[in-house]
Amino acid sequence: METSNPQQLVETYIEAYNRFDVDGMVRHLHDDVVFKNVSNGEVTLATKGKEAFQQQAEQAKQYFSHREQHVTNWQKADSQIEVLIDYIGVAATEFPNGLKPGDTLRLQGKSIFQFADGKIVSIEDIS
Numbered sequence: 001m002e003t004s005n006p007q008q009l010v011e012t013y014i015e016a017y018n019r020f021d022v023d024g025m026v027r028h029l030h031d032d033v034v035f036k037n038v039s040n041g042e043v044t045l046a047t048k049g050k051e052a053f054q055q056q057a058e059q060a061k062q063y064f065s066h067r068e069q070h071v072t073n074w075q076k077a078d079s080q081i082e083v084l085i086d087y088i089g090v091a092a093t094e095f096p097n098g099l100k101p102g103d104t105l106r107l108q109g110k111s112i113f114q115f116a117d118g119k120i121v122s123i124e125d126i127s
Contacts, residue, residue, distance in 0.1 A: 004118030030119040038126045065092040
């Protein structure tokens, strides 16, 4: 599906994320995409460029046996969409915070998507 509708780009990205489909996640990313994960006010991960994002997304697949982002609210501006997210994941590996394989992680957060040239140019995940 080729589209440059910002909401459709975000929906397609999240659907691919939920399926562990990295190729689908990067399909509508700008070559210079910037990704940041922010937890408790600190940047815990950052990538620049589509290739770096793709490598990180491939590595991240091993951490969960199931994961799902569910959008609970959309806020749209000219070149930005902010979505509120309910997240659930089932750990596939042991985490430093004590999460063990089979444990369920539930988070609420938001993701901010920015757009340029009909593609996603920035993703900031905040929890």
